[in-house]
Amino acid sequence: MSYFSHLYCPRCSKTYEKEKPVNLCECGGPLLVQYDLEAAGDFKKENLQGRPYNMWRYRELLPVIHPENIISLGEGFTPIIPFKRLGEEMGLQNLFCKDEGLNPTGSFKARGASAGISRVLELGIKEIAMPTAGNAGGAWAAYGARAGIKTHIAMPEDAPEITKTECAVAGAEVFLVRGNIADAGKLIGEAAQRRGWFEVSTLKEPYRIEGKKTMGMEILEQFNWDPPDYIFYPTGGGVGIIGIWKAIREMEQIGWITGKKNPKMIAVQAEGCAPIVQAYEEGKNYAEPWENPQTLAAGIRVPKALGDFLVLQAVRESGGTALAVSDGEIKLAMEKTARSEGMFICPEGAANVAALEKLLQQNVIQPGERVLLLNTGAGMKYSGVFAYDFPVLDKSDSI
Ligand SMILES: *Cc1c(COP(=O)(O)O)cnc(C)c1O
Ligand SMILES: [Zn+2]
Numbered sequence: 001m002s003y004f005s006h007l008y009c010p011r012c013s014k015t016y017e018k019e020k021p022v023n024l025c026e027c028g029g030p031l032l033v034q035y036d037l038e039a040a041g042d043f044k045k046e047n048l049q050g051r052p053y054n055m056w057r058y059r060e061l062l063p064v065i066h067p068e069n070i071i072s073l074g075e076g077f078t079p080i081i082p083f084k085r086l087g088e089e090m091g092l093q094n095l096f097c098k099d100e101g102l103n104p105t106g107s108f109k110a111r112g113a114s115a116g117i118s119r120v121l122e123l124g125i126k127e128i129a130m131p132t133a134g135n136a137g138g139a140w141a142a143y144g145a146r147a148g149i150k151t152h153i154a155m156p157e158d159a160p161e162i163t164k165t166e167c168a169v170a171g172a173e174v175f176l177v178r179g180n181i182a183d184a185g186k187l188i189g190e191a192a193q194r195r196g197w198f199e200v201s202t203l204k205e206p207y208r209i210e211g212k213k214t215m216g217m218e219i220l221e222q223f224n225w226d227p228p229d230y231i232f233y234p235t236g237g238g239v240g241i242i243g244i245w246k247a248i249r250e251m252e253q254i255g256w257i258t259g260k261k262n263p264k265m266i267a268v269q270a271e272g273c274a275p276i277v278q279a280y281e282e283g284k285n286y287a288e289p290w291e292n293p294q295t296l297a298a299g300i301r302v303p304k305a306l307g308d309f310l311v312l313q314a315v316r317e318s319g320g321t322a323l324a325v326s327d328g329e330i331k332l333a334m335e336k337t338a339r340s341e342g343m344f345i346c347p348e349g350a351a352n353v354a355a356l357e358k359l360l361q362q363n364v365i366q367p368g369e370r371v372l373l374l375n376t377g378a379g380m381k382y383s384g385v386f387a388y389d390f391p392v393l394d395k396s397d398s399i
Helices: 055-061 084-090 109-122 135-147 161-169 181-195 208-222 239-253 275-281 308-318 327-341 347-361
Strands: 004-008 032-035 080-082 094-099 127-131 150-156 173-177 230-234 264-270 321-325 370-375
Touching: 032 208, 055 109, 055 208, 084 094, 084 327, 084 347, 094 208, 109 135, 109 208, 127 135, 127 181, 135 150, 135 161, 150 161, 150 181, 161 173, 173 181, 208 239, 230 239, 230 347, 239 264, 239 308, 264 275, 264 308, 264 347, 275 308, 275 321, 308 321, 321 327, 321 347, 327 347, 347 370
Parallel strands: 094 370, 127 150, 150 173, 230 264, 230 370, 264 321
Antiparallel strands: 004 032, 080 094
16 A cells, blocks of 8 residues: 655645646646655565565555556666776775666666556546657656557657657657757647646656655665665756655655665766756756757756756755766766676766766765766667777678
8 A cells, every 4th residue: 555645845835635637836846745654654674575676666655546557567676786897997995886777668767657657547647748858758658558548749859769769669649849858848738738638747747756766765775774875866857866865765754764874966967958067056946947958968958957956955955966077978988887897878877977987086985985876777778879980891801
């Protein structure tokens, strides 16, 4: 059973009941799920024993009321891989990477889609619409197909090719937009209003974040309830980082961790699109929309996030920081990681590696501290990033 109590607005505190579909709060703020955390004290770590290793092992703290509505492709419980060689190169003794690229549809967006689509089904919604930088579309199209829900998706024309194919092959209606995700969001949002589609854009519905939250629960369980010192997260819409921090706070409130040694959350962005970093540096609570966002890390090319204030809150509350890296550094970090660890990480995940190098140079992080990088997706989805020259031989040539 789920301890889902109600929805609330973190901006104005207004509450909403869980039985009706709802997008934003009246005040324009995003809504979050509140659990009855006192009652959830009955949910013990021991209850996890024997459960399948996927994100639904934490179902008591997920928002689906009737388990038969759960739409799952086995998402979650991705491995945490020690990065021994890369750590040594950087002078770190305890470097780890959680590989979200192993999820269905090749990114952590599967978690948000699994939770989100399950609730769409539970609430009786038939058609949904969303903008995407690529991976979210691929995930929601797949989980939507599995639930029998029609999806309408708008994405930038230059989104990774495979993500367009993923949406189309799953039967989604796909629109390519000459612009960025915010432009796509405006177009599809207007269409949703006119056509009666339910909007599931980032943080415009409250359940995607609950799926992403499970990354935080898994990190705690996989580190045996002794969290790492730092968690690096490539931040676009910010749902991943907000979700991980929400998990940590909830685990603390039900007594699964002490909360005395919480990880510092590091929000990583690209130099060509760094609204959160800018707001962090200027001591602001909200970010300004970023003009002309550019980066090859498509998933973090988000000029303005609805949850910017929640990302900034998580970073500051945890004692973390926010920083940006260049596309050149991202590409180098992709090769470096593949060459030292054998893992083809996505550009967004590689931004973490580059950011870690910077913080080590600045002596912010000490050699003995435990650092966890989130690789949010599979590098294989971004075939366009590299163009290597290979020798091409005739059969009669010799090597
Ligand atoms: C969407 C995405 C991100 C950004 O995640 P948010 O939760 O929106 O901040 C990072 N990496 C990849 C691969 C993504 O698809
Ligand atoms: Zn509100």
